[in-house]
Amino acid sequence: MNLKQLSEKLGLSQTTVSRALGGYPEVKAATRERVHQAALAYNYKPSRRATSLATGRSMAIGHVIPLSSNHEMVNPVFADFIAGASEVYATAGYDMLVSVVSDTDELRTYRDLAGKGTVDGVIVHAPVPQDTRIKVLHDLGLPFVVHGRAEPQAIEYSYVDINNYGAFTTATHMLLDLGHERIGLLNGTKGVDYADQRERAYCETLAARGFAPAPDLITNNEMTEHAGYDGAKRLLSAANPPTAFLASSVVIALGVHRALAELGLKLGRDISVVCHDDALSYIGNGGETPLFTGTRSSVRAAGRRCAELLLDRIASPTAPHTQEVWDVTLHMGQSTGPAPRHTAAQVTSAHDA
Amino acid sequence: MNLKQLSEKLGLSQTTVSRALGGYPEVKAATRERVHQAALAYNYKPSRRATSLATGRSMAIGHVIPLSSNHEMVNPVFADFIAGASEVYATAGYDMLVSVVSDTDELRTYRDLAGKGTVDGVIVHAPVPQDTRIKVLHDLGLPFVVHGRAEPQAIEYSYVDINNYGAFTTATHMLLDLGHERIGLLNGTKGVDYADQRERAYCETLAARGFAPAPDLITNNEMTEHAGYDGAKRLLSAANPPTAFLASSVVIALGVHRALAELGLKLGRDISVVCHDDALSYIGNGGETPLFTGTRSSVRAAGRRCAELLLDRIASPTAPHTQEVWDVTLHMGQSTGPAPRHTAAQVTSAHDA
DNA sequence: GGCGTATTTGAAAGCGCTTTGGCAAGCCTT
């Protein structure tokens, strides 16, 4: 059933039927009602294809999920982010178009989406400093919102980010306050903005408190369970091992936890761990008292917010940009405690003996 | 730049330009070349909106991701599945449309997608026995492929599934062979096909070997780390605790692992764990010798295969249906060993003392 | 009763593509 057929059934013009369904005011209430009934009865739904051609809007938002080209992995945070965004799109009548592309193909994907007019806007994920995507999208005239930041940029743009610097400053201070002096940083891939912010916060906080950050206490890797396990194991088996870890994600922290279990070290007593927690639904750090002490911020809420901002931008493209930095709060869990008098190395050898 | 403008620049008709770009044979090679050059020079890309209206195909595939309505969680396996599917779509020129909807809204979403013609086909996730979606999609005439099975069905349909029954039969036998007699099953939500298959395999294998499956050794839950932790802890603290666990996912197994660490039990010695491993990239069970012994099958490969089958169906809707059941192989990890002479409960109390 | 103003409806022109049905050359046949 298409508009023409429906209007013939009703003995009305396509114009009137379209207007009645579209909610335009110049239709008599009785007529509108009659049209709505008929649409329901015949199960008429305006063709998205035709509507979008006629209006020039595709009613779809693009999410380009970068696949780290070396490892071909897709970060589980995207599942939650997308779930949040999808909620917003659904209520606004938008569709969500997802492409998972190798990061080397990302620019081409954006150019394609813009050129073909497949989407009305996009969300930019995992920005890097001086991200080239921002200029490209700006020049293409495709509305976008960035999840994270990509400073410095000559171009004004909208973003939603968490205060990564603040979070890791707080976390580092907290570990120092507990007496930990050697703190390992198990971070994400270098060059991604949030990872760099976190490392900077860690280094500067240590420096401010009079400790020289040891580069050998920092690892950069994909944020997998395995990376956390490997990193922790490696740092703990080195000479002069850390007594605490800062982990960039709960997944990494779980890996650390496994390494500790294997080494016979007790989390929160022998070794403290503080992580950033994206509040992922399945890999959660749930429970009354969470397992890991961490700075928490719902990536799903971020997805929702990014989607809202993007729809706003599409509705009024000349409005001033919105830039939000969310402060994150530290939640105490069971993974932190005062620095042990003995170092982990000593405990380990005692245990081995 | 649109087709009209490009054709004027070239001094050709829209017809010829369209055909040249579309690869139709009735265009002189020289002309085709000239058109391609111009398209490149002016960065012309045919509007997806117009193309799809004209052709009647939207060149998009829908993925409706069910959000368990009670917990509002999105399973991380979707991230990997979608990554796999996306690869296939990209090379075929299709877009991927994702909606994350509460499972109560799923049928409406399908009707909408079909009615508006937003997509040319859909993938059905997490089927339940006698799934109503299959009949609805069939009646709507929307091509689809199911990831998993939903038997029994009056309707013939295409699917890609793994041999869940076989996998858990193998796993149960293996644990029995190791001498484990009390085996806990930490399963997904009841009523989802794969969870039911796994439980059936577990029960029937136990019965075949002369053991009565104890209902109190089975838990059904969302497949989260926390659920694994809780389930393991609860079963282990009961009277007559299990000496081994079958876990429906690596995420659950990680939770079990945490519970064991907390109870001072050693994985693979005091308690054995076998899990099903979807080979998720980030929560991986990686390494040379994987942590968990498990039946492994890449959900990403399943995503690829489902996408291929769906595109095939769209291309030839009357072709016979394809039904694939993938056998999964058991990979030995570090989480299994012979049943201990002492039960876990005894070990626990010894440890507590 | 006539005129201005709302109110309600329609005809038709797009939106930017694909595709059908010609048409004009050029090239063979016979």
Add this chain to the structure above:
DNA sequence: AAGGCTTGCCAAAGCGCTTTCAAATACGCC
């Protein structure tokens, strides 16, 4: 030389909507 093919191109008719512009009807007021 006439007819028939092939080759290469084009005009124009859709695809199913939205939206402009115009027209018809109803209403209020003097």
